[in-house]
Amino acid sequence: MALWLAIVLMVVTLLVGGVLGFFLARRWFKKYLEKNPPVNELMIREMMRQMGRTPSEKQVRQILASMNQYK
Known part of the structure; x- marks a missing residue:
């Protein structure tokens, strides 16, 4: 028991x-x-604007792709 x-x-x-x-x-x-x-497109655009650059859509996509590659 x-x-x-x-x-x-x-x-x-x-x-x-x-x-x-x-x-x-x-x-x-x-x-x-x-x-x-997590980082998204809006955050990338804002970071680039703070650095004094206006990012193109292609640049934003490239940065996102390179960040997703290392995940």
């Missing part, structure tokens, strides 16, 4: 730990993305 109870407790503990770990990881990742959003 004690062996059966120990096995059930281990399985329940693993399930609860897995569910809890999933939600904690999900919460951490959402906070991370809020602080560090």
Whole structure:
């Protein structure tokens, strides 16, 4: 009887730990993305404007392609 109870407790503990770990990881990742959003076209255009350049569409696409290549 004690062996059966120990096995059930281990399985329940693993399930609860897995569910809890999933939600904690999900919460951490959402906070991370809020602080560090992925780079998009608008951000690239704004960075180039701050450097004193007006980027063409081709330049923006090239920068995005080169950044996606290293992901």
